[in-house]
Amino acid sequence: MMKTLPETVKLSVIASFGVFVWLLSGFLVPSGPALEVPSSISEKNKNTASVKVVSKTINPEDFNEILSFRGYTQAKRSVSIASETSGIIEVLPVKEGQKVKKDELICKIRVGARQAKLAEAEALMRAKEIDFKAAEKLVEKGHFSLSRAAAAQAAFDTAKALVAQRQIELDRTMIRAPFDGVLDVRHVELGDFITIGQPCGTVIDKNPLKIVTQVSEKQVSALKTGAKGKAKLATGEVVEGVISYLAEKADPVTRTFRMEVEVDNSDYRLRDGVSTNLEVEAGITEAYLLPHGIITLQTSGDVGVMTVENNLARFHPITILSDGPEGVWIKGLKGTQKFITVGQEFVTEGQPLKVTETKISQDDTVMDEAVIQ
Numbered sequence: 395m396m397k398t399l400p401e402t403v404k405l406s407v408i409a410s411f412g413v414f415v416w417l418l419s420g421f422l423v424p425s426g427p428a429l430e431v432p433s434s435i436s437e438k439n440k441n442t443a444s445v446k447v448v449s450k451t452i453n454p455e456d457f458n459e460i461l462s463f464r465g466y467t468q469a470k471r472s473v474s475i476a477s478e479t480s481g482i483i484e485v486l487p488v489k490e491g492q493k494v495k496k497d498e499l500i501c502k503i504r505v506g507a508r509q510a511k512l513a514e515a516e517a518l519m520r521a522k523e524i525d526f527k528a529a530e531k532l533v534e535k536g537h538f539s540l541s542r543a544a545a546a547q548a549a550f551d552t553a554k555a556l557v558a559q560r561q562i563e564l565d566r567t568m569i570r571a572p573f574d575g576v577l578d579v580r581h582v583e584l585g586d587f588i589t590i591g592q593p594c595g596t597v598i599d600k601n602p603l604k605i606v607t608q609v610s611e612k613q614v615s616a617l618k619t620g621a622k623g624k625a626k627l628a629t630g631e632v633v634e635g636v637i638s639y640l641a642e643k644a645d646p647v648t649r650t651f652r653m654e655v656e657v658d659n660s661d662y663r664l665r666d667g668v669s670t671n672l673e674v675e676a677g678i679t680e681a682y683l684l685p686h687g688i689i690t691l692q693t694s695g696d697v698g699v700m701t702v703e704n705n706l707a708r709f710h711p712i713t714i715l716s717d718g719p720e721g722v723w724i725k726g727l728k729g730t731q732k733f734i735t736v737g738q739e740f741v742t743e744g745q746p747l748k749v750t751e752t753k754i755s756q757d758d759t760v761m762d763e764a765v766i767q
Contacts (some may be wrong), residue, residue: 401721446739449702450725450752453730457723458663459715460673461616463653465607467627469666471601472578474593475500479566480713483586483594490580493662494571494597501582501594502565506651512560519553525649526550575599576662598666603659604668605635608650614640615675623655623674631664633657688735689722699724701731701739702749707741 456503485502488494533539571577579596583586605625609617621637635657644651655672657664684699689712691697698711712726734741735752 395696399657416620419570423668430537444748445707446484446620446687446748446750446753447702447707447734447741448750449732450735451730451732452682452684452729454680457715457725458680459616459676459679459681460611462678463607463609463672463674465605465625465655465670466670467664467666467668467670468604468606469598470604470656471573471575472596472598472652472666473572474581475572476591476593477501477503477566477588478590479503479563480589481506481587482692483582483588486580486582486584487594487713488577488580490577492577494575494577495574496571498571500577500597500642501569501588503569503588505564505567508560508564508567509584511704512557512564512684515553515560516555519557521548522546522550527603538572543611570623573597573599573707578666587625600662600664601659601684602656603666604637604638605633605655605657605666606644607653608648608657609670609691610650610655611641611644613676614651617653621675621677625655625670625672626766628669629665633664637693640741679715680728681723682731682733683723685721685735686717688733688738689724690738698726699729700734700741702747703732704736705747705749707734707738707743707745707747709743 436679443514481503483501485499487499487502494500526543526546526549529543531613535542573595576600577595581593581595588594605623617640619637619638620746622634624632624634635655637653638656639652639654640654653672653674665749690700690709692709696709696711697714698709701708702709709728712724714722714724716723717727732749732751734747741747
């Protein structure tokens with residue numbers, strides 16, 4: 395005998411069946427119009443709410459581009475004057491830091507027996523000279539063979555060479571400055587024994603003075619020798635010069651190019667090895683002078699500006715050339731541009747705009763002309 399289901403179970407089954415039928419009807423019978431998908435970005439933009447912004451039309455101007463670098467001063471040349479003979483230091487006539495002229499005495503080595511050896515060589519030379527002249531006369535009279543005369547001449551030439559050698563050895567006791575400059579370091583003291591190759595002192599030539607820096611691969615093509623430069627030294631001086639050298643080959647480690655700017659230092663007031671801030675002219679380029687506040691930063695990290703093109707917002711990455719009280723000079727665009735000056739933070743690439751354009755009246759006062767696009 396079949397048992398009947400309880401009344402509550404029957405109601406649950408009927409309710410579940412009803413819900414199932416209702417859900418199934420939603421899949422089989424459309425309840426409304428189909429979802430329309432825009433077929434292009436332009437159609438999508440039509441469905442996007444326009445954003446109100448303020449723009450300003452700005453024309454490009456010629457701008458003398460200035461590139462900035464960190465560098466340091468360097469002497470034109472620096473030489474450690476090494477001794478070519480050995481002996482005891484007898485005289486040191488120049489103090490460290492003192493200016494010197496070319497061939498001025500820096501260190502004097504005790505002569506010792508060198509003078510006597512020179513006198514000996516000179517006496518021998520005079521004797522050989524007499525022998526040679528006598529041999530010439532005897533050859534003329536037929537009493538001497540040509541070979542004996544040639545031997546006498548060879549002995550005389552050898553004696554002259556010995557005199558020259560002794561004179562050079564004596565001159566080497568006088569160590570002199572190779573060029574005009576400053577005795578920067580003295581490496582010996584009175585009474586020191588100096589050997590061949592040991593430095594007596596270091597002389598530096600600081601005129602002209604060089605300002606040395608490294609130029610990146612992106613900047614090197616904008617520079618050329620002869621371009622003007624201006625540097626501020628850490629010691630406070632401000633100097634001007636021109637690019638005298640620009641490397642053709644990059645450093646294999648840093649991938650940068652060495653650049654040198656020569657500045658006048660005829661009074662020797664500028665020092666070697668001082669840190670500098672260097673600015674160099676890179677030529678005339680097309681640039682825009684913009685208000686400070688319109689520069690924007692993308693989420694990608696790119697710095698740029700927003701412009702209006704066909705009533706749509708456009709982002710342009712830029713390079714900042716100069717920043718001053720009058721505004722920011724930038725490059726990276728071409729021709730006349732309509733820059734968004736208010737509201738650029740609230741628009742994205744390709745977004746429709748309602749533009750209010752800023753214009754300048756004849757008396758240079760700002761006027762806003764509403765141009766609803």
